Amino acid sequence: MGDHTVRRIDETALPPETGPWLLPGATAGLVARTPWLRPDFADGQGVLRLASHTFAVEVDGARILVDTGIGNGKQRANAAWHELRSDYAERLGAAGFAPESVDLVVLTHLHTDHVGWNTRDEGGTWVPTFPNARYLTARTEWDYWADAEMDGPRRQMFRDSVHPVWEAGLLDLVDVADEGTDIAPGVRLLPAPGHTPGQVAVELSSRGEKALVTGDSIHHPVQLSHPGICSCADIAPDLAARTRRRLLDSLADTPALLLGTHFPPPTAGYVRRAGDAYRLVPAPPHH
Template sequence: MSSNTQPGSTTAPRAPAWTVGDHTVRRIDETALPPQTGPWLLPGANADVVARTPWLRPDFADDQGVLRLASHTFAVEVEGLRILVDTGIGNGKQRANPAWHNLDSDYEARLTAAGFAPETVDVVVLTHLHTDHVGWNTRAEGGSWVPTFPNARYLTARTEWDYWAGVEMEEARRQMFRDSVHPVRDAGLLDLVDVPDEGTDIAPGVRLLPAPGHTPGQVAVELSSRGERALITGDSIHHPVQLGHPELCSCVDISPELATRTRHRLLDSLAGTSTLLLGSHFPPPTAGHVRREGDSYRLVPAAPGFATPQLRSAPPSA
């Protein structure tokens, strides 16, 4: 809609944003995922389950009980440090999933319009090393894949890296590492972070919390400022239907039992608090507050505003 378009721009809508104390968290949209994503990703979330969870409609499911999902990332500036949480699917990547294959989105333009031009990003947090969370790590240049964020440190949990380094991967996943992870490592930009049970701070008011199960080293990202708090889920919670039914697991969870325990732990810690939950694949409105509903939970949406871009020039070349 024109009301969401940045002045002077005809292509890049303004980024939806939420305030957390002094922090402003921007959602950088990549693409809506096709309707068949829900039945594949969360096979237990059938139309009957959705019908028993009426608060999902109309935002999070349609009238036929089909889940809505999206690919986006989050950008936040903390005391002058520009942080991007996950990097989506990426453009022009050869992928087995048809919805991700050779994508051509305007993500980079949206990121720049939000005031986070790639060369100005300082930190990239990779919640886990799955294809749809690392794609914009790199971009094509001269027949090669090069880091999209050349001045950033890319952070992922050491447990996550060690797991993938020690397992036999199918060719599609090896391809993803070749085009979206190894070029970052080879450029010396990848940092492995030890994440203890209590979490670890990576910047003032930015903390990585262990959220294993979907992958062994997955993290959630906690933002805090002036007594306010938000939590970015990663894939510990793929969709709000999992608040109503925390036992629902993804078809790609490496340890479904651990993923379920992690989800229960996170939701129990958030229920009834003022903490904002930001879903890494939740469709608009994307964020909300967790409330108890019987033996489960529900999400009370928190509508975003639209923040003014915070522009910063790239650092001079060495």
């Protein structure tokens, strides 16, 4: 993409029951009536395909990671995430992103499946996985969770995956302007509130080409056809839906790529208007 190289680093496919839990409005019947989702994004029975992965971006020699997935060996309430053992770290290394070589880690929001590889287990202690990186998140996001009443599982996640980074002095809080805030050449954080108050999307631009990493403003391509479908995890569903429509409208019928944080392969696509909603046209893969 221009001078940027973007790689999807796979962590794990999410189990079939994820869709009905995460997006209860995306019923099997509704999915079945959205034929362009098949075969990549849903199966013939109307079951959504979802995945956990992160994006590794090379920008002017800098190595940037957008989100860090579920992580390995962590105590989680969600059975699909509990004590995960994936070879994500090996895949990251194979892509040329050895942990000590990563310069910047962008956390779109502070949810469990986006911060997990922030830390790794070293002799029973959670330590930052990327010791030479700055970790960035929006100040609005940090401030929200600092004041929120958290349940046990979320407190556990902050203890093992967020606080060790903060305590190591590696976490920077970014004031994200309404029009977006640049954090590196051709890398901009855009406010995408609703799923969480301080969530950001990440806009990548180079030589006239653009891509947008969604965070969880869009969980699945079914939300292009039905932008009003919200996630059970959205803190402010109406705001989340407005954010989704705004982002989709900005991409619709342009050459910009949409990179979905939980979209299964082919993951990247172009947004096209379809009536009063949208559809995703998968981008041909580059290898």
